[in-house]
Amino acid sequence: MKIEINDKRRIVPKGTLLGEVIDEKDYVEGCVVGIIEKAEKTGEGKEEFEIYALKGKMEITLNKSKFAGFWKSALNKVRGKKIILNSSKVLGIGLFPSEIEVDKGLYSYKKWDVFFGNGGFDNKSTYVMIAKKDHKGTYGVKGGVFGKLMRGRYIVDSLEKGDSIDKIRILKREEERMKVFSTTNMNLRLKDGMSIYTFVHILLSKEAPIACEHFLSSTKNNELTIDESTSAYVSLKKLAYLDLRQENACKREKYSITVRNQGKGKGRIYFYRANRSLHPSHSCVGKITQGEKIIDGAKVGDHITVHTTPRKLFSVGMTQSEAENFFRSYGIEHFRKGNKGDNGLIVSQKPELTMELLKEKRVESFGVDSDTIMDIILYEKEAPATVNYIRKVSGLAHGSVGQLTVYFSHPQMTQTFLRGNKSFAENLLPENPPTNVSKKGELGVTNMSKVNIGMIGIRLKDSPEFGSTGEEFYATNMAGKVIKNLDMLKSLKPDDILYVREVKK
Structure with missing residues (x-):
C-alpha cells in the first residue's frame, strides 16, 4: 500500500x-494523529504536477485557463531553472522564452496562486511565480494564473536565490472526496x-521574541492540550509567566498562531482555522508549515504534538559542558560564568530569550555546585493555582532550576520565609490547607485571606497550629515539599538566593 x-x-x-x-x-x-482518507472517487480528473527542488517538493494543481496550456508546453524549459527571486510577496523561477502575450496592467493575486510573468515586459524573459500573500502587481502578463500551490508550502520561504528546479513530474488523478479525522x-x-x-510544525517569528518565548515555554515537552474549539480557531490557556506586551500585531491568517498579550485570557494561545482581522491584543508568533489537518480536526481535550523552528535555546538545568555542546551545534559562542567547571550546573543564562540569543550569537551561562541546589516536589494535582504561582515567581515555569530570594531566616526559627509577589498572588484562593499538622520540609504560600498574600515559606519543624508561612492553616496553601538539602536553609541570610530544582513525581 x-x-x-x-x-x-x-x-x-x-x-x-x-x-x-x-x-x-x-x-x-x-x-x-490526523488522518486523511480517500473516501469516494467522483471520476473527474485534476491535473497536478510535482516540482522538486533541493529542499523538498511542491505540488501544484492546474486550473482550466489558457495559461495551464502554456505551462504544460513549457515543462522542459522550466526544468533546471533557478530561483531568481524570493521576496515577501512572490517566489520567482526562470528565466525562459515563451509566446505569452505581454501586458502592462495591474492584476490581483491570491496567496499560493501560481502564475506567469514577463520580466521587463519581454516574453523572452518569462518566469513562473508563486504568490506568498494576497497582493496586486504588474508582472507583464494579463493575470497569468494557471494553478495553485497545494502541497509543500512550508519549503517556499526556505528556497534561496540560485536554488535549482531539479525535476518536474506529471500527476493525473481522479477527483476524490476526502474524509478527515483524528485518532x-x-x-x-x-x-x-x-x-x-503526527505533529504540527510551527515556524516562529523573530518579530515577537517575548511571545515566542512564552510559546516555547508552553511547549517545552512538545505537547499542548486544546481546551477551546470554535469554527475560527482552537486555543488553550497558558498562564503568562513572562511580561507579555504588544508585539507583531498582524492579520490573523488561517494556520497562523497568536498569543494574547493583555486583558482577560492573557497568555492564551490561538491556532486559527479561518482568517481574522488584526487585533493589538494578539501577538503573532508564527505559522503552521506542516500538520495543518491536525488543527482542522482538533477537539477540546485533544493532546497535540508540536515541533518548532527554532527550538527553545535555554540551558538552565544543563551542566556547563552540556550547554557548550548544545550551543555550539547552533553556532552560538558560549561563555562560562560562576562555577566554570564541566559539571557546574547552570542556574541562569543571558540573554534568556531564544530570538535575542539567535540574533546576538553569544550566550553567558552562570553555573553553581549542584550540591547547593534544593530539590522540591510540587503538589500540582492538589494545589494547581499555588503551584503555578510558585513556578511563575521562581522561574520554574520555563526552566528546571528556579530562584527564590530569602526574606527572613534565622537558625533558631521554625521556618524560612521567601519573597513572593503580591501582584501575581492577588487572586490566590485558599486550596490544599494543612490538616492536623504542618510538616517539616513542606512548602506553603499565604493565600488571599491574609495581608501577607503571596509570602512563601518552608517549615523546618512540625507544627500543629501554623502553616509554613506562620499563618493559620486556613490561610496557608500547601504547594510542595523539600526532598533534598533542607538543612541548607539554616545558613541562609536575608536577600540570599535559594536555587530550587523541581523533581517530577
Whole structure:
C-alpha cells in the first residue's frame, strides 16, 4: 500500500497498523494523529504536477485557463531553472522564452496562486511565480494564473536565490472526496492512499521574541492540550509567566498562531482555522508549515504534538559542558560564568530569550555546585493555582532550576520565609490547607485571606497550629515539599538566593 506520513511517501504491507509507522521522535504518546482518507472517487480528473527542488517538493494543481496550456508546453524549459527571486510577496523561477502575450496592467493575486510573468515586459524573459500573500502587481502578463500551490508550502520561504528546479513530474488523478479525522488508536489498520500527520510544525517569528518565548515555554515537552474549539480557531490557556506586551500585531491568517498579550485570557494561545482581522491584543508568533489537518480536526481535550523552528535555546538545568555542546551545534559562542567547571550546573543564562540569543550569537551561562541546589516536589494535582504561582515567581515555569530570594531566616526559627509577589498572588484562593499538622520540609504560600498574600515559606519543624508561612492553616496553601538539602536553609541570610530544582513525581 502507498501512504504518506508527514508529507513523506512510504510503501507498507497490507494490514499495517498506525503504531507501526510512527516515528517516536515525531510523536508524543497519547497525542492525536490526523488522518486523511480517500473516501469516494467522483471520476473527474485534476491535473497536478510535482516540482522538486533541493529542499523538498511542491505540488501544484492546474486550473482550466489558457495559461495551464502554456505551462504544460513549457515543462522542459522550466526544468533546471533557478530561483531568481524570493521576496515577501512572490517566489520567482526562470528565466525562459515563451509566446505569452505581454501586458502592462495591474492584476490581483491570491496567496499560493501560481502564475506567469514577463520580466521587463519581454516574453523572452518569462518566469513562473508563486504568490506568498494576497497582493496586486504588474508582472507583464494579463493575470497569468494557471494553478495553485497545494502541497509543500512550508519549503517556499526556505528556497534561496540560485536554488535549482531539479525535476518536474506529471500527476493525473481522479477527483476524490476526502474524509478527515483524528485518532489516538495505534491499532488502526491503515488503508491505501491514507495521509498521516503526527505533529504540527510551527515556524516562529523573530518579530515577537517575548511571545515566542512564552510559546516555547508552553511547549517545552512538545505537547499542548486544546481546551477551546470554535469554527475560527482552537486555543488553550497558558498562564503568562513572562511580561507579555504588544508585539507583531498582524492579520490573523488561517494556520497562523497568536498569543494574547493583555486583558482577560492573557497568555492564551490561538491556532486559527479561518482568517481574522488584526487585533493589538494578539501577538503573532508564527505559522503552521506542516500538520495543518491536525488543527482542522482538533477537539477540546485533544493532546497535540508540536515541533518548532527554532527550538527553545535555554540551558538552565544543563551542566556547563552540556550547554557548550548544545550551543555550539547552533553556532552560538558560549561563555562560562560562576562555577566554570564541566559539571557546574547552570542556574541562569543571558540573554534568556531564544530570538535575542539567535540574533546576538553569544550566550553567558552562570553555573553553581549542584550540591547547593534544593530539590522540591510540587503538589500540582492538589494545589494547581499555588503551584503555578510558585513556578511563575521562581522561574520554574520555563526552566528546571528556579530562584527564590530569602526574606527572613534565622537558625533558631521554625521556618524560612521567601519573597513572593503580591501582584501575581492577588487572586490566590485558599486550596490544599494543612490538616492536623504542618510538616517539616513542606512548602506553603499565604493565600488571599491574609495581608501577607503571596509570602512563601518552608517549615523546618512540625507544627500543629501554623502553616509554613506562620499563618493559620486556613490561610496557608500547601504547594510542595523539600526532598533534598533542607538543612541548607539554616545558613541562609536575608536577600540570599535559594536555587530550587523541581523533581517530577
